[in-house]
Amino acid sequence: MAQDLTPSVAIIGGGPSGCYLAQFLRKEFNESRITIFDCLPVPYGLVRFGVAPDHVGTKAVAAQFDRLFEREGVEFIGSTEIGRDKPLDEVMNEYDIVVLATGLGGDRKLGIPGEKLRGIYGAGRITRLINSHPFESLDELKVGSTLAIIGHGNVAIDLIRLSLLTPQELTLHGVSKDVALLVASNNLRQIHVVGRSGIESAKFDPAMIRELEKIPDVRFISDSKITNYENVEAKKRIEAINSLVSSSPANATRTVHFHFGWQPLEICGTSKVEEIRFKSHSDEILQLPGDTIYSAIGFEQAENAAIKIENLITKESDLEHGFIFDRLYCVGWLRRGPQGTIPVNRADAKKISERIVQDFKNKKLEKARER
Amino acid sequence: MSKSVVILFGTESGNAEFAAEDMAAEVLDRPVEVIDMSDFDVASFSNKNLYLIICSTHGEGDLPSGALPLHQSLESINPDLAGIQYAMFGLGDSSYENYSKGSEHIDHKLSALGATRVGEYGRHDADTGTLPSARAVEWAKAILEAY
Numbered sequence: 001m002a003q004d005l006t007p008s009v010a011i012i013g014g015g016p017s018g019c020y021l022a023q024f025l026r027k028e029f030n031e032s033r034i035t036i037f038d039c040l041p042v043p044y045g046l047v048r049f050g051v052a053p054d055h056v057g058t059k060a061v062a063a064q065f066d067r068l069f070e071r072e073g074v075e076f077i078g079s080t081e082i083g084r085d086k087p088l089d090e091v092m093n094e095y096d097i098v099v100l101a102t103g104l105g106g107d108r109k110l111g112i113p114g115e116k117l118r119g120i121y122g123a124g125r126i127t128r129l130i131n132s133h134p135f136e137s138l139d140e141l142k143v144g145s146t147l148a149i150i151g152h153g154n155v156a157i158d159l160i161r162l163s164l165l166t167p168q169e170l171t172l173h174g175v176s177k178d179v180a181l182l183v184a185s186n187n188l189r190q191i192h193v194v195g196r197s198g199i200e201s202a203k204f205d206p207a208m209i210r211e212l213e214k215i216p217d218v219r220f221i222s223d224s225k226i227t228n229y230e231n232v233e234a235k236k237r238i239e240a241i242n243s244l245v246s247s248s249p250a251n252a253t254r255t256v257h258f259h260f261g262w263q264p265l266e267i268c269g270t271s272k273v274e275e276i277r278f279k280s281h282s283d284e285i286l287q288l289p290g291d292t293i294y295s296a297i298g299f300e301q302a303e304n305a306a307i308k309i310e311n312l313i314t315k316e317s318d319l320e321h322g323f324i325f326d327r328l329y330c331v332g333w334l335r336r337g338p339q340g341t342i343p344v345n346r347a348d349a350k351k352i353s354e355r356i357v358q359d360f361k362n363k364k365l366e367k368a369r370e371r
Numbered sequence: 372m373s374k375s376v377v378i379l380f381g382t383e384s385g386n387a388e389f390a391a392e393d394m395a396a397e398v399l400d401r402p403v404e405v406i407d408m409s410d411f412d413v414a415s416f417s418n419k420n421l422y423l424i425i426c427s428t429h430g431e432g433d434l435p436s437g438a439l440p441l442h443q444s445l446e447s448i449n450p451d452l453a454g455i456q457y458a459m460f461g462l463g464d465s466s467y468e469n470y471s472k473g474s475e476h477i478d479h480k481l482s483a484l485g486a487t488r489v490g491e492y493g494r495h496d497a498d499t500g501t502l503p504s505a506r507a508v509e510w511a512k513a514i515l516e517a518y
Contacts, residue, residue, distance in 0.1 A: 060497055061385070061386065063502040207430055210431070342384055343384045
């Protein structure tokens with residue numbers, strides 16, 4: 001392995017974390033061969049397949065990454081899943097430094113009875129479908145008149161908004177017609193959005209709630225009784241929900257009902273979803289009718305992930321700084337879990353790039369001393 | 372003699388940094404430096420420089436995390452910025468409320484401390500689906516022709 005000032009680097013996964021990492025490493029390793037591998041034929045991961053299609057401003061970050069391949073000499077090798085199409089060992093032999101940036105591709109399970117009934121879909125699957133992910137298909141997907149979205153994060157709010165747009169609006173944002181007709185179905189009349197936390201510690205950003213105010217013909221309701229809270233962030237969330245509720249028309253044909261502080265207990269039905277039961281902290285029960293459920297309670301490593309990080313960790317691993325073992329690193333959601341937006345992963349990539357560069361410089365010093 | 376150019380960027384997703392570097396590449400006739408607001412020392416403000424400031428917007432019209440340190444030190448140190456010239460370019464997304472408000476926090480602070488804003492207040496709307504670079508470069512060219 002030739003490595004003086006120019007270590008070769010392989011980044012496994014071309015999502016935002018992998019691309020940001022390539023940006024930061026390129027600044028330090030001007031002449032290095034840097035390759036991004038991805039299992040899909042196209043790069044950008046969640047920017048392309050996770051960010052909602054109407055959030056064009058957020059998706060525009062892809063234009064930053066375009067430049068990696070157009071001008072910065074970063075190489076992209078698509079349709080190559082490391083650990084399946086090509087073993088990780090082989091990559092370790094071909095490159096001086098290897099970084100896993102494969103993210104967390106699985107929807108976190110609810111872990112309650114009835115989860116296998118028909119009519120329950122993970123949020124990741126729905127957002128991939130909406131964004132025309134090549135491995136996703138409509139299959140048996142059906143959206144009825146009453147939808148329950150479980151979770152109060154930004155992904156849940158995306159799903160509310162995308163469900164309430166018209167199919168025409170979705171197709172204008174590039175969503176395929178059959179998916180648009182299904183997700184933004186005209187038959188959909190009621191959406192229940194249920195979260196485990198109280199409004200004061202719900203996960204959504206207030207700006208996402210404000211965006212919902214623009215959608216016509218929807219009555220918004222909230223069961224939160226908290227009207228004021230000292231914490232500034234909590235206060236903003238409460239104000240956003242209050243304003244959404246009070247500005248919505250009373251006689252709309254569609255209703256979105258926010259439920260705060262309810263933990264899912266079980267999903268009932270004979271072959272498909274008919275009812276969902278929740279429990280409050282004080283053991284009250286909430287029963288909601290529903291024919292469709294989107295679970296949006298976060299992400300985890302996919303069951304069929306080709307590389308499982310837990311199989312690679314040793315006593316020397318220092319995941320806080322992205323170090324797995326000599327010459328192998330990890331970054332982004334895979335490293336620290338499914339929290340944080342695209343900019344948070346930029347900060348993460350910066351931090352890990354600093355560690356990688358530092359390790360490389362230390363090694364060079366050692367070598368110089370040996371000579 | 373024209374002033375040296377210092378491009379200060381405050382970023383969250385890297386778009387402002389990107390535009391800052393593209394602007395710098397267009398400045399050929401005088402010295403230019405690109406500095407992250409997070410690394411900038413307010414004591415180094417000099418009337419020998421013209422400051423081109425590009426700053427994004429985060430959350431509900433808030434500053435991006437990259438601009439917070441600068442805003443905080445302007446607040447705590449309260450430097451006298453009389454004689455300092457700067458031009459301002461704000462990034463934002465008009466699909467949200469408080470469009471392009473982030474940069475205005477820095478603008479207000481600098482003005483209050485005696486600095487003078489010159490030229491057009493530049494803006495870029497991310498809802499167009501484009502990066503701010505092209506728009507920011509145009510803006511910078513116009514500013515530099517005049518100052």
